[in-house]
Amino acid sequence: MATIKTAQNEYEIVIGLEIHAQINTKSKLFSHSNTVFGAEPNSQVSLVDSAMPGMLPILNREAIKKAAITGYAINATVNPYSIFDRKNYFYADLPQGYQISQFSDPIVTGGKVTIKDDEGNDKVINITRIHVEQDAGKSIHDQSPTHSFVDLNRSGVPLMELVTEPEIRSAGEAADFVKKYRNILRYINTCGGDMEKGQLRCDANVSLRPVGREEFGTRCEIKNLNSTKNIQLAIDYEVERQAKALDAGEEIRQQTRLFDVTTGETRVMRDKEDAHDYRYFPDPDLLPLELSEAFLQEAKDSLPELPQQKKARYLDEGLTEYDAEVIIADKDAATYFERLLGNCDTKLAVTWMTGELFGRLKKEDKTIADSPISAEKLLGLIKQIETNVISGKIAKDVLDKMLETGKEAEEIIESEGLKQITDDGAIIKIIDEVMVANDDKVQEYRSGKDKLFGFFVGQVMKATGGKANPGAVNKLLKEKLSA
Amino acid sequence: MSDLTKLTIAELKEGLLAKKFTSVELTKAYLENIKKANPELNAYVLVTEDKALEMAALADKNIAAGKARPLEGIPFAVKDLYCTKDIKTECCSHILDGFTPTYESTVTQNLWNDGAILLGKANMDEFAMGSTNKNSYRGNVVNPVKRAGEDTKLVPGGSSGGSAAAVAADLCAASLGSDTGGSVRQPASFTGLVGMKPTYGRCSRWGMIAYASSLDQAGHFSRSVEDSALILNSISSYDEKDSTSAQKEKEDFTAKLNNGLKGMKIGIASEYKMEGMNPDIEKIFDETVKKAESLGAEIVDISLPHTHYGAPTYYIISTAEASSNLARYDGVKYGLRECAQGDSLDDMYSKTRSAGFGPEVKRRIMLGTYVLSSGYYDAYYIKAQKVRRLFADDFNKAFSQVDAILTPTTPNTAFGIDEKLTTIEMYYNDVFTVPANLAGLPGISIPAGVDSKNTPIGMQILTPRFAETEMFRVAYALEQEIKFDRTKLNYR
Numbered sequence: 022m023a024t025i026k027t028a029q030n031e032y033e034i035v036i037g038l039e040i041h042a043q044i045n046t047k048s049k050l051f052s053h054s055n056t057v058f059g060a061e062p063n064s065q066v067s068l069v070d071s072a073m074p075g076m077l078p079i080l081n082r083e084a085i086k087k088a089a090i091t092g093y094a095i096n097a098t099v100n101p102y103s104i105f106d107r108k109n110y111f112y113a114d115l116p117q118g119y120q121i122s123q124f125s126d127p128i129v130t131g132g133k134v135t136i137k138d139d140e141g142n143d144k145v146i147n148i149t150r151i152h153v154e155q156d157a158g159k160s161i162h163d164q165s166p167t168h169s170f171v172d173l174n175r176s177g178v179p180l181m182e183l184v185t186e187p188e189i190r191s192a193g194e195a196a197d198f199v200k201k202y203r204n205i206l207r208y209i210n211t212c213g214g215d216m217e218k219g220q221l222r223c224d225a226n227v228s229l230r231p232v233g234r235e236e237f238g239t240r241c242e243i244k245n246l247n248s249t250k251n252i253q254l255a256i257d258y259e260v261e262r263q264a265k266a267l268d269a270g271e272e273i274r275q276q277t278r279l280f281d282v283t284t285g286e287t288r289v290m291r292d293k294e295d296a297h298d299y300r301y302f303p304d305p306d307l308l309p310l311e312l313s314e315a316f317l318q319e320a321k322d323s324l325p326e327l328p329q330q331k332k333a334r335y336l337d338e339g340l341t342e343y344d345a346e347v348i349i350a351d352k353d354a355a356t357y358f359e360r361l362l363g364n365c366d367t368k369l370a371v372t373w374m375t376g377e378l379f380g381r382l383k384k385e386d387k388t389i390a391d392s393p394i395s396a397e398k399l400l401g402l403i404k405q406i407e408t409n410v411i412s413g414k415i416a417k418d419v420l421d422k423m424l425e426t427g428k429e430a431e432e433i434i435e436s437e438g439l440k441q442i443t444d445d446g447a448i449i450k451i452i453d454e455v456m457v458a459n460d461d462k463v464q465e466y467r468s469g470k471d472k473l474f475g476f477f478v479g480q481v482m483k484a485t486g487g488k489a490n491p492g493a494v495n496k497l498l499k500e501k502l503s504a
Numbered sequence: 505m506s507d508l509t510k511l512t513i514a515e516l517k518e519g520l521l522a523k524k525f526t527s528v529e530l531t532k533a534y535l536e537n538i539k540k541a542n543p544e545l546n547a548y549v550l551v552t553e554d555k556a557l558e559m560a561a562l563a564d565k566n567i568a569a570g571k572a573r574p575l576e577g578i579p580f581a582v583k584d585l586y587c588t589k590d591i592k593t594e595c596c597s598h599i600l601d602g603f604t605p606t607y608e609s610t611v612t613q614n615l616w617n618d619g620a621i622l623l624g625k626a627n628m629d630e631f632a633m634g635s636t637n638k639n640s641y642r643g644n645v646v647n648p649v650k651r652a653g654e655d656t657k658l659v660p661g662g663s664s665g666g667s668a669a670a671v672a673a674d675l676c677a678a679s680l681g682s683d684t685g686g687s688v689r690q691p692a693s694f695t696g697l698v699g700m701k702p703t704y705g706r707c708s709r710w711g712m713i714a715y716a717s718s719l720d721q722a723g724h725f726s727r728s729v730e731d732s733a734l735i736l737n738s739i740s741s742y743d744e745k746d747s748t749s750a751q752k753e754k755e756d757f758t759a760k761l762n763n764g765l766k767g768m769k770i771g772i773a774s775e776y777k778m779e780g781m782n783p784d785i786e787k788i789f790d791e792t793v794k795k796a797e798s799l800g801a802e803i804v805d806i807s808l809p810h811t812h813y814g815a816p817t818y819y820i821i822s823t824a825e826a827s828s829n830l831a832r833y834d835g836v837k838y839g840l841r842e843c844a845q846g847d848s849l850d851d852m853y854s855k856t857r858s859a860g861f862g863p864e865v866k867r868r869i870m871l872g873t874y875v876l877s878s879g880y881y882d883a884y885y886i887k888a889q890k891v892r893r894l895f896a897d898d899f900n901k902a903f904s905q906v907d908a909i910l911t912p913t914t915p916n917t918a919f920g921i922d923e924k925l926t927t928i929e930m931y932y933n934d935v936f937t938v939p940a941n942l943a944g945l946p947g948i949s950i951p952a953g954v955d956s957k958n959t960p961i962g963m964q965i966l967t968p969r970f971a972e973t974e975m976f977r978v979a980y981a982l983e984q985e986i987k988f989d990r991t992k993l994n995y996r
Binding site: 068071072073074075076077078079080107109111112113116117118119167169171298300301302305306307308 | 585586587593595600603605606607609709710711712713714716717718744745746747748824825827828830831832834836837838845849853873876877878881885
């Protein structure tokens with residue numbers, strides 16, 4: 022839905038995203054403090070993070086390297102020269118009274134991320150920039166009726182903020198953008214991507230314009246969306262709100278808005294008139310950031326295979342578009358699949374991983390990352406199928422037991438006696454018994470009631486507890502019945 | 505024994521090593537002087553007597569054991585903007601009430617590592633903003649030097665007024681100041697001392713409370729050029745904790761003291777003769793030039809055409825940086841907090857900062873906030889940065905022709921504490937000193953004579969970045985020729 026139709030009008034939806042991703046370094050952007058999530062409040066705070074008088078920032082090169090890698094991962098330009106600026110504003114959880122960020126000369130410019138539009142077609146979203154900045158601390162207002170508290174553990178944690186061009190046209194595209202970008206970050210290991218832990222936060226700029234008009238409408242920025250679901254809900258709400266207002270002839274005011282998860286509505290946080298004048302200027306405590314060719318080359322060289330490259334390879338391996346997409350959409354799934362690929366039949370690998378295992382995990386609300394069955398264990402099961410030790414049908418039961426007990430496929434098959442009966446003699450013996458017991462049906466079949474074949478197969482399988490090799494059963498039954 | 509307190513570091517070192525006196529005796533002599541003179545001069549805001557005696561005893565041990573370090577047993581005063589571990593550091597501002605750092609600044613740590621002794625924290629203009637030391641929350645400092653036949657209280661200059669007064673009044677052997685726009689060189693000139701500002705990046709700014717980060721640099725006061733070089737030997741260092749610190753090998757800044765001026769080219773810029781300048785200063789300047797010539801230096805006329813823009817450029821850049829640097833004093837983390845039950849965060853900010861900052865600091869924060877605000881940024885801040893580059897160009901051009909530049913340090917001599925100067929007049933005090941800060945150059949002021957009222961006049965020597973050794977060479981040669989006798993000044 023790139024447009025919204027109202028009774029009177031049709032508007033095009035225009036969305037730009039700003040995504041803050043925590044760069045996953047051990048220490049902060051300008052100090053040696055740890056960045057571990059969930060630590061005791063104010064236990065990871067250095068003299069620099071708390072802005073003690075006379076303290077100076079020292080740049081963490083690892084964070085810069087990861088930002089550069091991210092730039093290369095989205096095919097952007099990584100600038101050999103960039104500048105850290107101070108963004109000045111007062112808040113209790115901003116100890117310096119300014120945030121060190123990049124304004125005029127960011128480290129990364131340009132770039133592209135491919136997403137799916139609402140029709141399922143590939144769509145390229147152009148990236149404006151990525152800049153590196155430090156996070157603020159956290160204000161806590163709900164611990165006391167009379168006091169507020171400040172936790173500076175996050176103060177100084179490195180972030181990279183990606184800004185897209187206003188090329189996103191629906192809430193669905195916006196959500197998919199975040200998923201795709203998150204996935205890239207996880208592939209290249211520059212951000213954990215866990216939205217619940219605040220490692221990824223999204224602001225959405227939303228505006229409408231009558232279909233066909235070139236100039237943009239006035240936008241509203243929805244701040245701090247912390248899940249793809251909320252991104253979608255917030256944008257949908259905001260689009261409706263703006264469409265209604267425009268229909269009623271109202272002017273959209275440029276605002277910063279917050280999404281209320283409980284009501285599903287966005288509400289005003291501040292109006293344009295109240296917007297801060299951040300008084301950006303180059304931080305005189307830090308020299309301009311100059312990156313050598315060697316540094317940039319190293320970043321480029323350390324880039325692993327990216328989702329789209331993986332997909333192309335999987336298509337070459339004979340995977341369907343759909344299966345390839347499912348696997349690359351999650352770094353952990355792709356890593357899992359890589360451990361199967363080449364070690365067994367590719368089709369079996371796809372079926373048993375994305376069909377059988379994923380289905381079971383989903384039922385238990387688990388992801389591939391916390392699957393109790395490792396790729397090696399699943400491979401063990403697939404091997405048993407490949408070598409005809411068990412049938413696919415029995416394999417499903419074995420997989421269930423593996424999930425339950427955590428045991429190897431081979432062990433379960435052995436202890437439960439599930440080995441497939443492949444011995445023709447043994448199968449013929451059972452067929453004979455079934456034919457004797459169902460003599461009337463045999464006669465009916467022989468007089469032309471072909472449909473009964475399935476009945477005989479079922480009886481044989483039942484008598485063997487499903488262990489008979491289905492191929493052999495089919496073949497031998499046909500011979501016996503037509504004899 | 506009272507003579508001890510008038511000696512130079514070089515003389516003190518000799519005496520200490522020859523065991524003519526001990527560091528404890530020396531320290532006690534200074535403490536005695538402080539007790540007598542400080543109530544009137546207000547040079548120290550904190551005297552660390554116990555700590556000083558403890559350090560002196562240790563120094564004596566080291567000397568006795570033959571393990572004397574370069575500044576072993578030499579007592580210093582330290583400007584109140586250097587963070588000193590477990591010792592109150594308030595930058596002479598109400599807003600830092602009771603602030604006691606848990607860390608030691610790199611520059612002071614370097615001094616202690618070399619055996620120096622801390623006598624106390626020196627008074628200063630609040631957050632190093634001022635040229636009179638009248639902007640201190642701890643009260644103004646009185647210049648120990650007075651005019652002949654007059655009892656008018658004179659300013660010691662600023663912002664390192666306490667550090668200057670302490671050396672001039674024999675309340676320490678030497679002292680640390682800091683120089684953002686002339687805050688060491690100008691008070692040195694007003695008190696008849698040697699005052700030196702190193703190249704930007706020569707000394708670490710870590711642990712120095714920031715005023716204007718791109719201009720701030722440590723500096724020091726001494727009674728001789730040799731002492732000045734000895735102190736720089738100790739306080740300069742590359743520091744990985746300061747991104748703007750320069751990666752330079754340690755060098756001996758006394759190496760060329762005796763090399764003389766023969767073969768050196770010294771530049772004289774016509775722009776440093778200002779209208780309305782004290783004619784006595786012009787006279788001493790001309791005399792100093794002649795002395796340099798008589799010592800074999802070639803005098804070269806140069807032009808520094810942007811000199812006139814120094815003060816406005818300086819006041820835009822320094823206040824812009826200050827408005828941001830001082831944002832951290834908000835009542836949340838340390839120092840003063842003015843907040844009543846029911847006050848909002850904004851109320852607390854407003855009350856704390858209104859009560860905590862003095863009028864000059866407020867003026868500069870307002871000015872800095874203004875020049876950075878949207879709509880004015882290009883016209884002021886960006887333009888000032890461009891002019892700043894022109895300054896660097898001026899000097900680059902000049903130093904392609906000469907080895908050093910000689911100028912007066914200030915357009916005036918020490919004035920009365922009660923004399924009324926307009927803000928603009930006050931800001932023009934810095935006109936000869938700010939160019940070195942804008943271009944990051946080293947500069948030194950040496951006493952070169954007196955005016956008609958027997959108050960001292962300083963001359964400034966500037967050299968290219970990181971050419972301090974050459975700078976000391978010129979300063980030393982002139983010092984030996986001028987033979988300024990500070991005991992002939994009139995003291996309170």
